[in-house]
Amino acid sequence: MMWETILLALRAIRRNVLRSSLTILGIVIGVAAVITMVTLGGGATAQVTAEISSLGSNMLQVRPGQDFRGPGGTRSSADDFKIEDAEAISREVFGLEAVAPTASTNTQVISGNRNWSTTIMGVTNAFLQVRDWSLASGREFTEAELRSGRAVCIIGATVKTELFGETDPVGQTIRLKKISSQVIGVLESKGQTGFGQDQDDMVLIPLRAFQRRLKGDSDVGAIYVSALDGISTTTVKEDIERLMRERRHISSGQDDNFHVRDMQEIVSTLTSTTRVLTALLGAVAAVSLLVGGIGIMNIMLVSVTERTREIGTRLAIGALEREVLMQFLIEAVVLSSFGGLIGVILGLVSAGIGAQILGMPFVLNPGIVAIAFVFSAAVGVVFGFFPARQAARLDPIEALRHE
Secondary structure, X not given: OHHHHHHHHHHHHHHOHHHHHHHOHHHHHHHHHHHHHHHHHHHHHHHHHHHHHOOOOOEEEEEEOOOOOXXXXXXXXXXXXXXXXXXXXXXXXXXXXXXXXXXXXXXXXXXXXEEEEEEEEEEOOHHHHHXXXXXXXXXXXXXXXXXXXXXXXXXXXXXXXXXXXXXXXXXOEEXXXXXXXXXXXXXXXXXXXXXXXXXXXXXXXXXXXXXXXXXXXXXXXXXXXXXXXXXXXXXHHHHHHHHHHHHOOOXXXXXXXXXXXXXXXXXHHHHHHHHHHHHHHHHHHHHXXXXXXXXXXXXXXXXXXXXXXXXXXXXXXXXXXXXXXXXXXXXXXXXHHHHHHHHHHHHHHHHHHHHHHHOOOOOOOHHHHHHHHHHHHHHHXXXXXXXXXXXXXXXXXXXXXXX
């Protein structure tokens, strides 16, 4: 009996293919929009997480001055750190994998007849460890080079391209201001951050060479810290803040003249923000499912009116009310489910194309696809019930008299 009811419903839908197609259009658009928005939102979240993580694993940045990151905010000035501050952090804070003091400046680098404006950073080998950065070619600094401040450098992929093109730069010499420096290595490319900063546009030299030959002081502009796996970066941050307040002689009640930025906090904030936006976009897109459901109810009511004599005939020859109810309910469910299936396919294709255009990963969420499809079928049940009940409750005699 159920199979016969399904066949009757399919036959009724097939009689008005154009109208049925227009009826499910709202469901198709709604399901496709929900899947597209949520999938793209998931891709954006994954991309933000990957880009922030590329800055370093369990990394914290310690910088002088208070950090005001609100609209129009500026960083207050404060004395730079010294190398002893980095040594104190390494010695007295528990759970650290590496501590990398750095200093930086922007200047022109020259090779032959080519020049390029870039960032010069004075670092130790710990900087590569903290930033999870490997070398595409060449080698790291030796201990002798770090201690003596020898004029050697490791260049980023962007600097390599701008100064040397496809030529291997290892062993070549470049000029940093008035200093000739030998290239001993090339960094693996990391690309741009989510904030639009080119991570490959830099030249690394030994920190002592930077302090003595470029800046003429012993200042450290920032300290990068990497926590061991399993160690809470929140705890490490609190320990660093406590130690730096002591070293910089900040009394109780005074504001810090430095700030510690936990990259894990930034990741959590950005990912939670993108998830909220994704949920909002998905909710807005789901409104079209409601519109599609109203369209189904409207068309089913029209169908009941058009088929009043048919309904009356079925009831007159012994069909039960529940059988008529089931027939029209199945018609509504079939319409919405078919629309949901088309919407799933269209949504996945649209999300794939959108991810490719926007340059973000395609992150499929099977749960969202299943929910969207089930919700589309549920729309058919909810909005098809009233027309189906109206058809089942028709008086057979009045239905047979209907013109």
